[in-house]
Amino acid sequence: MAANSYPCGTDVKCEVYFYSDPEKTTLADPSAVKFRYRTPAGVVTEHVYGTDAALVKAGTGHYYDIVTMTS
Numbered sequence: 001m002a003a004n005s006y007p008c009g010t011d012v013k014c015e016v017y018f019y020s021d022p023e024k025t026t027l028a029d030p031s032a033v034k035f036r037y038r039t040p041a042g043v044v045t046e047h048v049y050g051t052d053a054a055l056v057k058a059g060t061g062h063y064y065d066i067v068t069m070t071s
Contacts, residue, residue, distance in 0.1 A: 006069045018061040027061030035065045 006012055014035065020028035033049040047055040047065055055065045 008069050010069045012067050012069060013064055014067060015058075015062070015064040018063075020061075027059070029057075029061055033057075033063050035063075037065075037067055039070060 014037070016033075016035075017024075018028055018030050018033075020026045033055065034046055035049075035055050036044055036046045038044045049055045049057060049063060055063060057063055
């Protein structure tokens with residue numbers, strides 16, 4: 001996966017959709033959702049749905065987290 005770059009201070013919405021079928025026609029909730037990101041300095045942050053308010057369920061099978069870019 002290629003990395004993207006964004007200016008410092010930019011909010012980036014990272015979204016994911018989960019499906020119950022290979023044709024991707026039916027959205028479904030997994031048993032757990034975790035979101036991880038790494039800063040340029042190598043610091044890894046993890047958000048867990050249901051524990052961290054930053055990881056949001058927008059609807060069935062649709063989750064997002066907003067990350068503010070830092071140096």
